[in-house]
Amino acid sequence: MTYDLIVRGGEVANHAGRGFADVGIIDGKIAFIGDLSQASAGEVFDATGLTVLPGVIDTQVHFREPGLEWKEDLETGSRAAALGGVTAVFEMPNTEPNTTDPDALADKLDRARDRMWTDHAFYIGGTHENAKYLAELERLPGCCGVKVFMGASTGTLLVADDDGVREVLSHVKRRATFHSEDEYRLVERRPLARTGDWTSHPEVRDPESAILSTRRLVRLARETGARIHVLHVTTAEEIEFLAGHKDVATVEVTP
Structure with a gap:
């Protein structure tokens, strides 16, 4: 699957707890949270060393x-x-x-x-x-x-x-x-x-x-x-x- 944006390599904190994961976004909405190392996107944001939080x-x-x-x-x-x-x-x-x-x-x-x-x-x-x-x-x-x-x-x-x-x-x-x-x-x-x-x-x-x-x-x-x-x-x-x-x-x- 191709995403509009992938936020890659950050530590995600959400209702499920904390863990390292990628976030895939399509049409302004989160479509997937997990391993997207093999996925492509129009834009990739490197979140290494960062915490990714819900708005x-x-x-x-x-x-x-x-x-x-x-x-x-x-x-x-x-x-x-x-x-x-x-x-x-x-x-x-x-x-x-x-x-x-x-x-x-x-x-x-x-x-x-x-x-x-x-x-x-x-x-x-x-x-x-x-x-x-x-x-x-x-x-x-x-x-x-x-x-x-x-x-x-x-x-x-x-x-x-x-x-x-x-x-x-x-x-x-x-x-x-x-x-x-x-x-x-x-x-x-x-x-x-x-x-x-x-x-x-x-x-x-x-x-x-x-x-x-x-x-x-x-x-x-x-x-x-x-x-x-x-x-x-x-x-x-x-x-x-x-x-x-x-x-x-x-x-x-x-x-």
Whole structure:
């Protein structure tokens, strides 16, 4: 068989484990993994000494477009992702304007067309105002799910109270994702911030702010029968707690 591309001689790491193998590609898709020493291809990439991995799916990126392009945009962010081995991204809703309705989602999809270097989808932000529409919004083409900010955020995205989180969870049908910090504790501790001193950041946003919120979130998920995903966990306490609630919660950690 002739392949369009053979990646030859690398150490392949996938669901089957790790081992040295060749990868044959036809029409942009992996057609074979194994010994292709006798096969031919239009192009051969020598991966000797390299590790060959499946493309990474990054489920939380902030590309800041529209409104904050001076930080990043869809083109530069996705190009950097591709160079790092990320082949698909889910982009967050805290842009300006917030991505909370069909028009804002459609605008992002239009901006992404012919500019983004990776596969992509966009989160709809869950808010007090759009909670009752989330079952429809999360099913829109190009939407990867609902993102909720229980701690400090922008625009109308903050849903700090139990009633608001409960309302969101009662309408979402897919697994909802959460920035889990207790806004009330953050507000109480804000006076601890020292202007220009980055070391005060973990004093304001301390581990207790995270675990308090995550305990509340799991309780509300169980009340409503919803499934949740807790983003960028930074504390050992949360990991230990969430390990006992795998039936309702998945989790990712901060690198």
